[in-house]
Amino acid sequence: MSKKWIALLDGDEEDLFIWNTGINWFANELELKSFIDPNEFLVFARQLANGPSLIIIDGIIPRGDELYWLSKIKTTPFQTVPIIMLGGDEIMLNKEQFTRAGATDCVYKPSSFKELQNLIMYIKQYVV
Numbered sequence: 001m002s003k004k005w006i007a008l009l010d011g012d013e014e015d016l017f018i019w020n021t022g023i024n025w026f027a028n029e030l031e032l033k034s035f036i037d038p039n040e041f042l043v044f045a046r047q048l049a050n051g052p053s054l055i056i057i058d059g060i061i062p063r064g065d066e067l068y069w070l071s072k073i074k075t076t077p078f079q080t081v082p083i084i085m086l087g088g089d090e091i092m093l094n095k096e097q098f099t100r101a102g103a104t105d106c107v108y109k110p111s112s113f114k115e116l117q118n119l120i121m122y123i124k125q126y127v128v
Contacts, residue, residue: 004127005031007041007052015058018116026120030127038069042076051078053127058086058109066091067101074102082126 008019016034023032030053035041045051055073057066066085073083082104085091091098095106104126110116 002050003029003031004053005033005050006054006056006127007045008032008034008056008058009038009041010034010056010058011036022113022116022120026117027124030124038072042073045078046076052081054123055081055083056086056123057083066098070098070101070103084123084126
């Protein structure tokens, strides 16, 4: 049986390292796959028998295009997959707009290892 997997849409290699470490330590029953481009994610995920159990969007979508990509993902076979938006104050100020567009939740990007641990424990509830 293959592991459930999380799609991390993030273009920052340092973030990928941090997330991989966190998943390995606190949720090693899950696999993390990262994508720099949302189109790359959609093409890859459509080729698999089992899609992602959770989608995390963090900083790869050009500013202002987040709502477009949320809407686009919600028209794919992954429309029921929970989507967590990570970010700073800008994301949180628009949380209502993002959740109306399909985000399951919007949360602050972790800034410490303890915050990462807490966030991973939190998002595990959404893994389908």
